[in-house]
Amino acid sequence: MSLAAVRKRKPDDPGPIAKTLFYTAMIIGALLSVFPFYWMFVVATNEKDAAFHIPPLLTPGVEFFNNFQRVLERTEFFRAMFNSVVVSSAVTVSVVFLSTLAGYAFAKYEFPLKKTLFVFVIATMLVPAQLSVLPQYVIMAKLQWIDSYKALIVPAMVNAFGIFWMRQYISSAVHSELIEAGRIDGGGHFRIFWSIAIPVVTPAMATLGILNFMNVWNDFFWPLVVLKNKENYTLQLALQQLFTNKDGLDFGMIMSATFTATLPLLIVFLLFSRWVIAGLTSGAIKS
Amino acid sequence: MADTATATPVQPVPQKKRYWNETRRSRLTAYTFISPFFVLFSIFGLYPILFTIYLSFFKWDALGPMKYVGFKNYQLITTDPTFWISFSNTLIMGLMGTVPQLIAALFVAVMLNSALNKFKNTFRILYFMPNITSIVAVTLVFSTMFGNNGMVNWTLGIFGLESVPFNSGWWGVKIAISTMVMWRWMGYNAIIFLSGLQSIPTDIYEAAKIDGASRGQQLLYITLPMLRPFILFVTLVSTIGALQLFTEPYVFLGQGGTGSTRQEGVTMVTYLYSEAFRNGFFGTAAATAVLLFIATIIFSVLNMLLSSRMGGDTGGKKA
Numbered sequence: 001m002s003l004a005a006v007r008k009r010k011p012d013d014p015g016p017i018a019k020t021l022f023y024t025a026m027i028i029g030a031l032l033s034v035f036p037f038y039w040m041f042v043v044a045t046n047e048k049d050a051a052f053h054i055p056p057l058l059t060p061g062v063e064f065f066n067n068f069q070r071v072l073e074r075t076e077f078f079r080a081m082f083n084s085v086v087v088s089s090a091v092t093v094s095v096v097f098l099s100t101l102a103g104y105a106f107a108k109y110e111f112p113l114k115k116t117l118f119v120f121v122i123a124t125m126l127v128p129a130q131l132s133v134l135p136q137y138v139i140m141a142k143l144q145w146i147d148s149y150k151a152l153i154v155p156a157m158v159n160a161f162g163i164f165w166m167r168q169y170i171s172s173a174v175h176s177e178l179i180e181a182g183r184i185d186g187g188g189h190f191r192i193f194w195s196i197a198i199p200v201v202t203p204a205m206a207t208l209g210i211l212n213f214m215n216v217w218n219d220f221f222w223p224l225v226v227l228k229n230k231e232n233y234t235l236q237l238a239l240q241q242l243f244t245n246k247d248g249l250d251f252g253m254i255m256s257a258t259f260t261a262t263l264p265l266l267i268v269f270l271l272f273s274r275w276v277i278a279g280l281t282s283g284a285i286k287s
Numbered sequence: 288m289a290d291t292a293t294a295t296p297v298q299p300v301p302q303k304k305r306y307w308n309e310t311r312r313s314r315l316t317a318y319t320f321i322s323p324f325f326v327l328f329s330i331f332g333l334y335p336i337l338f339t340i341y342l343s344f345f346k347w348d349a350l351g352p353m354k355y356v357g358f359k360n361y362q363l364i365t366t367d368p369t370f371w372i373s374f375s376n377t378l379i380m381g382l383m384g385t386v387p388q389l390i391a392a393l394f395v396a397v398m399l400n401s402a403l404n405k406f407k408n409t410f411r412i413l414y415f416m417p418n419i420t421s422i423v424a425v426t427l428v429f430s431t432m433f434g435n436n437g438m439v440n441w442t443l444g445i446f447g448l449e450s451v452p453f454n455s456g457w458w459g460v461k462i463a464i465s466t467m468v469m470w471r472w473m474g475y476n477a478i479i480f481l482s483g484l485q486s487i488p489t490d491i492y493e494a495a496k497i498d499g500a501s502r503g504q505q506l507l508y509i510t511l512p513m514l515r516p517f518i519l520f521v522t523l524v525s526t527i528g529a530l531q532l533f534t535e536p537y538v539f540l541g542q543g544g545t546g547s548t549r550q551e552g553v554t555m556v557t558y559l560y561s562e563a564f565r566n567g568f569f570g571t572a573a574a575t576a577v578l579l580f581i582a583t584i585i586f587s588v589l590n591m592l593l594s595s596r597m598g599g600d601t602g603g604k605k606a
Contacts, residue, residue: 022403029395030413033474036428037416039438043431051431056438098323105320109313117321124328126587128531130556131580132335134342134563134573138349139331155331158324189316218421220534225564236423240538243427251431258424269419273412277478280418 040262044068044255051251067256071242077257079231080238087149087234088216091156095212096205098158103166104197108179118167125160133225140226151226152234156216162208165279169204170197207279210272214265235261342573349569360574364562370575372550373558374582380461380554381529384468389521392473393514396480397506411481414474422534425467430454430539433463454539460551464535472528476521483517484510519594526586530579531556555579 043051046061071077105111106118136155145151174197182192198205220236227233233241239261242254269276343360345353364370399410417425432438433453440450453459487510495505511518533556540552555575563572 019403022398022401026398026404026410030410033414033417033470036425036432036470037420039432040424040428051438052434052436054436054441056441102321102324105317109317109320111314111317114317117325121324124332126527127332127336128527128580128583130531130533130559131339131576132332134569134576135335135338136331137563138338139335141349155327158327160324163321163324189313193320214419218423220421220423220538224537225560236421239421239423239427240541243430243538243541249430249434254427255431258427262420262424265419265421266416269416270412273415274408276419277411277415280475280478 037262037266040255040259043251044259046252048250048252051255063252064256067252068260070250070253071257071260074253075233075238075241075257076231077238077260080233080235081261083149083232084217084235087152088213090149090153091216092209092213094153094157095159095162096209099162099208100166100170100198100201100205101193102158102163103168103170104174104193106163106167107170108174108176108197121160121163125164129221133222137225146226147229147232149232152216152223159212162212165208166201166204169201173204174200203275206272207275210268210276211279214268214276217265339573339576342569343577345570347569348567349563356570360570361578364571364574364578369550369553370558373553373555376461376550376552377530377532377554377556380465380468380532380552381526383461384465384472384532385522385525385529388469388473389476389518389525391469392476392521393480393518395473395477396484397510399477399481400484411478415478416474417471418475420471422467422471423538425471426535426538429463429467429470433459433466455551457551460536460540460549464532464539464552467535467539468529468532472525476525479521480514480517483514487513515594519591522590522594523587526590527583530583530586533557533560555582 042057042060044067045064046053046057047063048067050057050061106114106121140146140151143150145154178196179192182196187195218236219234220240223234223237224240227237230238230241239254239257242257243249342353344355344357346356346360347353395414398404399407399414404410420428434440435450435452435454437453439453443450451459451462453463491509491513492505495509500508532554536552536554537557537560540549556579559572559575559579562568562575
């Protein structure tokens, strides 16, 4: 990693004016990034139509629970949250395990066609998902998986990014001598993977887990295609359902739900921001 | 990589039989370890892609028998004005959402990397935050701001500008949707550019400074050319993402149920979705998917050609 390449500046240049301008620009940018979160909270905690107050309301109110009450009247919000938790967790456990396994094989084994297969894995990342969505839907219908967790979990159980990410990490973090030593001691292949490789690569697995959890939690297109019954909706579908014109847009309600759905991810992100950022941008660093 | 070969024990023991067993077993293990991906991809990736191409030559409602129609699906969609509107909308919103975004991201990255910045980590987190929100949440939040009497129109009013119908006007919808895309991705791309900036060795700048290069010259002749692979990656990924724009227009315009195919904001993927899952025309939807894929390839190649040209020019000027 190139984190060490921090530039040192000679004491000659920046004056106080340059500094002020610099920080003003940086802070305005940061405010633009953060404001919608704050606004979400403001609308969620004020009266129904606070979003259209003139001039705009900028302070939180006390109506959050009233607003959220109307969410519960309209949708099975917590059921949707439960669905999202189950699906995201199941996918994440599977992706982390299977990607680590495959990444380990690509990093530490020699086998015919290894390079070709790895390039193939990478190439699959560039194919737009929409190219396969129609037949996928048909397959799910044939398997009678429409409206079930399986439709969301099984196709997502391992992915190319996970394999790529784990291979990068394992190549440098797991020393081949350790594996060899394990082999000489007579350890089986899986046993060595489990007791020698895994303990070394848990940080990378955790990062992959967080990223993947966020992706599945936020996914909208595929759940929209395969879930028909409201009981099975994930959080994102439930949110979208609230956004209807039927009896005037109740943004207080909508934002209270949106805020509740976003908060868990926000907390996870703030706790693990360093890992999340490193993970999300790692694809770029290699290419 | 040479060091990976050591996983198979290279024992100089002349027992040929055993040696081969060991190699074979370790190969088999490796294939087993990577097999889940290939099995799942064959079923849920490769087969569907091939089937989509096949399907694009048939008339089918996903239930009854399939009927071969040759290129008729392609004819149908390419003579459907809505398809072309969706195509041009996708391109227009792609440009509106991507070009200003990437320029801004580049500036933000340079500023984040600047020695003036004493709060690198904090700013990195703040700029990155939008990317963790779901697209649905982003769209809902921005819908409150882009309402007819919403905050954005109020702000325009302060500056004496007329209100813009952000949820119904031809440009209004596009501006609103591009803003959502920009907000969610600008910081993400800035962080990628930042990691690119950090990979440039500092002594190049030192040398340039000794040669009397101004800060602007350094940016133009050192930073930009050295960032080229990162710029290429980011524009490529952004282009592919822009062509797949779906959730923002679907949610933003979909309040009434069928609104997402309204002409102001219909994109290629919303067109595809409504052909298949609303109208039951899987054949034309498949043809749309194929055309989308072709467009993706064309734009990716154009992108790469353009970026390599640009990089070459800058390099030429410097020399």
